[in-house]
Amino acid sequence: MKIFSTENIRKIDRVTIEEEGVSSQELIRRVAEAVTSEIVAHWSPSTPVVIFAGSGNNGADALVVGRMLLEAGFYPRILLFNFHGDSLSRDCRQAKHDLLATGYQGLVEIIDRAELPTLTPEHLVVDGLFGSGLREPLEGGFMMLARVISESGATVISIDVPSGMFGDWNARVIGRNVVHANLTIAVQFPRLAFFLSDNADLVGRWKVIDIGLSERAILNTPTKYFYVERDEVSAVLKSRKPFSSKADYGHALLFSGCYGMTGAAVMAARGALRSGVGKLTVHSARAAFPVLQGQVPEALFSPDRQDYVISDMSARFNCSAIGVGPGIGTNDATRGALETLIKSYKRPLVIDADALNAIAQNQSLLDHIAPGSILTPHAGEFDRIFGAQTSAEGRLLKAIEVSHRYKILIVLKGHYTATVRPDGKVFFNSSGTPAMATAGSGDVLTGIITSLLAQGYKPESASVAGVYIHGLAGEIAADTHGEYGTTGMDIADAVGRAIKVIME
Numbered sequence: 001m002k003i004f005s006t007e008n009i010r011k012i013d014r015v016t017i018e019e020e021g022v023s024s025q026e027l028i029r030r031v032a033e034a035v036t037s038e039i040v041a042h043w044s045p046s047t048p049v050v051i052f053a054g055s056g057n058n059g060a061d062a063l064v065v066g067r068m069l070l071e072a073g074f075y076p077r078i079l080l081f082n083f084h085g086d087s088l089s090r091d092c093r094q095a096k097h098d099l100l101a102t103g104y105q106g107l108v109e110i111i112d113r114a115e116l117p118t119l120t121p122e123h124l125v126v127d128g129l130f131g132s133g134l135r136e137p138l139e140g141g142f143m144m145l146a147r148v149i150s151e152s153g154a155t156v157i158s159i160d161v162p163s164g165m166f167g168d169w170n171a172r173v174i175g176r177n178v179v180h181a182n183l184t185i186a187v188q189f190p191r192l193a194f195f196l197s198d199n200a201d202l203v204g205r206w207k208v209i210d211i212g213l214s215e216r217a218i219l220n221t222p223t224k225y226f227y228v229e230r231d232e233v234s235a236v237l238k239s240r241k242p243f244s245s246k247a248d249y250g251h252a253l254l255f256s257g258c259y260g261m262t263g264a265a266v267m268a269a270r271g272a273l274r275s276g277v278g279k280l281t282v283h284s285a286r287a288a289f290p291v292l293q294g295q296v297p298e299a300l301f302s303p304d305r306q307d308y309v310i311s312d313m314s315a316r317f318n319c320s321a322i323g324v325g326p327g328i329g330t331n332d333a334t335r336g337a338l339e340t341l342i343k344s345y346k347r348p349l350v351i352d353a354d355a356l357n358a359i360a361q362n363q364s365l366l367d368h369i370a371p372g373s374i375l376t377p378h379a380g381e382f383d384r385i386f387g388a389q390t391s392a393e394g395r396l397l398k399a400i401e402v403s404h405r406y407k408i409l410i411v412l413k414g415h416y417t418a419t420v421r422p423d424g425k426v427f428f429n430s431s432g433t434p435a436m437a438t439a440g441s442g443d444v445l446t447g448i449i450t451s452l453l454a455q456g457y458k459p460e461s462a463s464v465a466g467v468y469i470h471g472l473a474g475e476i477a478a479d480t481h482g483e484y485g486t487t488g489m490d491i492a493d494a495v496g497r498a499i500k501v502i503m504e
């Protein structure tokens, strides 16, 4: 799914109205209908509802919600902010007129000073103050109102975006001055801001409602941001040909594990095998031999010269893809071997965990990484290499910059893992669960991406599809083992089922 900028959503909105003949009032009706259905489905008419309507079309949406709730037997209290009595947009004015035409007596129109109702945790608030028309971060009375709503404990449903938050970038916004929604119901598209952990407490849960904006305009409007769902991944994954053999599915090589961290190699190897690689060799410290052969008998074991660490990372047997990092440690011998690998290997590498930490200690290596390589840092690993960031937004912008500069893909791991490509495109992943916040789950991802690369998938697809498969495997594992009980191995073992579900 495309994630559009606020500016582009406005353009698509305009095309829909001007070229497809759908009136803005009809679009507002569709928004309001979806918001009302949500409320009617989950709350009873006796719920004390307070609706805050601003003077633009976000406010128009809110006023129509009010009218529809009245029809459904609710009796909402509605506050409309209409400074000087003349600031309403055309649609907002019409929505007010239609509301009053029902005979409704509860409208409080705020023309200069606001008398705010007391909000309690029993209240349901509909936040239609500001949507995509927000010009500046909130200040003054609206800032105070946002705080009052957020701190009241009431349940808040925000229409389109939480009021005070921009749909795109929010570096200038202070979270406390934004309405904190429990649920945000976005019009037609999710917003970039929803995917950044900085805004998690502002947006709450979110849903997108389809109001039928012009499909042609959606198709023809370019964007750099995408939300990856199952269909996009199933379109990428290829079915196996009946006469194919393991030779058709590549031979992956993992440099992984050392004394005390052999499990990382086991999990990466399981992830690779469960995602279809034809053959897998794990090169690890000699001491890892019994564990790897016992736990992953399908993989070939390549012993290092050294007993406890990896000291040699030369590419072997013309392998089709290399993944490096899980559980390798940061000792000198391993770092030296990694430097040689990075400087000599001309095809894309998958680089994770301690291999990333080694790069953080020798940043000149960045200039040598083969184009198309995939780095899979979590926030801490990313910051160690590219500098500390104070926000997820800043980190994403930095990732876009360095991905372009070094021609590498960056898989920024987190709740919505973002795969950033050198062309500036960013793919946010939709699968996954907090059950995956457990040691070893990242190792499984390295295995999956390396396996897909070995099978001939391009780095762009191997990373985006690999991340989705990994997240879905986490969800499947969590179905059985729960949020607390899921382990890295459970995720690895569910990878095959995840791919099966995607391809069905």
Ligand SMILES: NC(=O)C1=CN([C@@H]2O[C@H](COP(=O)(O)OP(=O)(O)OC[C@H]3O[C@@H](n4cnc5c(N)ncnc54)[C@H](OP(=O)(O)O)[C@@H]3O)[C@@H](O)[C@H]2O)[C@@H](O)CC1
Pocket (backbone or CB within 6 Å): 009, 010, 012, 013, 024, 027, 028, 031, 054, 055, 056, 057, 058, 059, 060, 061, 087, 089, 129, 130, 131, 132, 133, 134, 135, 136, 137, 138, 139, 142, 159, 160, 161, 187, 213
């Ligand atoms: N996209 C779609 O397809 C559809 C979108 N729809 C809905 O329309 C919404 C967008 O509506 P919108 O453009 O009228 O803007 P909106 O957010 O209501 O705010 C404008 C008002 O706020 C004011 N204002 C701004 N900043 C301010 C500040 N810092 N402090 C104080 N005031 C400030 C601004 O004042 P002005 O700039 O005029 O002085 C103006 O009065 C969108 O989010 C969605 O809900 C659907 O209904 C239909 C389909």
Ligand SMILES: Nc1ncnc2c1ncn2[C@@H]1O[C@H](COP(=O)(O)OP(=O)(O)O)[C@@H](O)[C@H]1O
Pocket (backbone or CB within 6 Å): 353, 378, 413, 414, 415, 416, 417, 431, 432, 433, 434, 435, 436, 437, 438, 439, 440, 441, 442, 443, 444, 445, 470
């Ligand atoms: N709250 C979460 N929601 C979704 N996915 C998560 C969450 N927490 C962690 N994950 C996923 O789990 C993996 C953790 O990887 P990482 O931090 O490298 O762990 P480790 O190095 O211990 O294996 C990442 O793919 C990340 O996206």
Ligand SMILES: [K+]
Pocket (backbone or CB within 6 Å): 058, 127, 128, 129, 130, 131, 158, 159, 160, 161, 162, 163
């Ligand atoms: K809003």
